[in-house]
Amino acid sequence: MDAGPEQIAEAVRRLSAGGVVAFPTETVYGLGADALNPDAVAHVFRLKGRPANNPLIVHVSGPAMAREVVAQWTPDADRLADAFWPGPLTIVLPKADRVPDIVTAGGPTVAVRCPDHPLTLALLEVFNGPLVGPSANPSGFVSPTTADHVRAVFSQSRAFQGSDRSPSSSEDQASRDPKPGVYILDGGPCRVGIESTVLSLADNPARVLRPGMVSAEEIARVLGRPVVEAPPSPASDAAPRASPGLMRSHYAPRKRVVLAPPELTGIDLQRPMTVIATRPMHAAPTYRLIAMPDDPADYARGLYAALRDADEHGPGDLIVVETPWEGDEPPARWRAVADRLHRAAGPRD
Ligand code: AMP
Numbered sequence: 001m002d003a004g005p006e007q008i009a010e011a012v013r014r015l016s017a018g019g020v021v022a023f024p025t026e027t028v029y030g031l032g033a034d035a036l037n038p039d040a041v042a043h044v045f046r047l048k049g050r051p052a053n054n055p056l057i058v059h060v061s062g063p064a065m066a067r068e069v070v071a072q073w074t075p076d077a078d079r080l081a082d083a084f085w086p087g088p089l090t091i092v093l094p095k096a097d098r099v100p101d102i103v104t105a106g107g108p109t110v111a112v113r114c115p116d117h118p119l120t121l122a123l124l125e126v127f128n129g130p131l132v133g134p135s136a137n138p139s140g141f142v143s144p145t146t147a148d149h150v151r152a153v154f155s156q157s158r159a160f161q162g163s164d165r166s167p168s169s170s171e172d173q174a175s176r177d178p179k180p181g182v183y184i185l186d187g188g189p190c191r192v193g194i195e196s197t198v199l200s201l202a203d204n205p206a207r208v209l210r211p212g213m214v215s216a217e218e219i220a221r222v223l224g225r226p227v228v229e230a231p232p233s234p235a236s237d238a239a240p241r242a243s244p245g246l247m248r249s250h251y252a253p254r255k256r257v258v259l260a261p262p263e264l265t266g267i268d269l270q271r272p273m274t275v276i277a278t279r280p281m282h283a284a285p286t287y288r289l290i291a292m293p294d295d296p297a298d299y300a301r302g303l304y305a306a307l308r309d310a311d312e313h314g315p316g317d318l319i320v321v322e323t324p325w326e327g328d329e330p331p332a333r334w335r336a337v338a339d340r341l342h343r344a345a346g347p348r349d
Pocket residue numbers: 054055056057092104107109110111133134135195198209210242243244245246
């Protein structure tokens with residue numbers, strides 16, 4: 001059941017006391033904390049097991065709040081906010097001094113976004129300040145797209161054991177929160193389902209650091225000039241990256257993920273495994289099939305739930321994902337999904 005004003009008030013109380021609150025957005029669920037409180041932000045890094053060199057996105061209620069965390073809000077930023085906010089576009093600009101270094105991983109820029117979810121917009125309004133909000137999952141794993149995913153990950157992951165200070169209490173039942181210290185606002189399933197497009201306006205020309213459902217083409221149209229795109233998958237984790245979060249392995253379930261061409265050429269179909277595919281290929285498959293929609297937006301919405309399903313309930317230790325696009329290179333409309341699939345299948349350390 002979706003949270004209401006009472007849950008928002010409780011969430012604000014916790015945030016004001018330096019606590020952590022999981023909140024819904026249209027992309028994925030975020031792990032929220034007061035962006036101007038370095039201790040609260042440090043708690044988020046600990047909970048996620050997130051490397052200190054991976055900066056956090058600061059969530060704002062709109063351009064007015066964004067102005068408080070950037071050094072200078074530019075006409076380009078205004079145009080983009082007009083066109084895409086609230087929505088899945090994150091804008092990187094030089095940071096304001098008041099933003100703690102831990103938020104930006106010591107860097108000179110800050111990433112800001114206004115999420116398109118009524119509950120979290122209300123939370124930001126009532127809290128009346130910016131909130132960090134990385135995906136509410138252990139670093140590197142599949143992002144949560146329902147409140148149940150947040151609860152399941154938090155209660156299952158040993159990475160979270162002992163990181164929280166506040167004691168568990170039965171009064172907390174209303175939040176159905178399995179881990180003390182993290183209050184979960186349930187806003188239903190996420191509409192977009194994959195993380196926001198990250199665009200750097202601190203680069204010239206402007207640069208897409210992470211593809212998302214707002215495309216480089218749409219951004220270029222609004223800016224009236226070309227936008228550079230980072231390659232869909234970096235060649236090596238050791239190579240310098242434009243955005244510190246662009247690890248080769250990310251968004252990854254526990255089981256091995258293999259990308260396969262249509263018709264699953266080269267895959268031993270007798271192995272116990274799950275196949276995630278847009279085209280039903282065999283009348284009586286030997287494997288478990290998770291059928292996906294062939295529209296990119298619908299596919300993105302269901303992707304992380306499908307990976308979780310395969311991880312938790314599929315046979316064997318292998319997940320084969322049939323590439324939903326034709327040909328070697330994903331066309332523009334599949335680029336964000338392709339990025340997540342390449343990283344889910346990326347080499348692990
Ligand atoms: P997540 O919150 O897990 O969805 O990841 C946030 C993404 O935004 C990561 O890819 C970060 O590297 C990127 N990001 C956050 N802040 C900055 C920044 N100041 N400059 C460049 N990329 C950033």
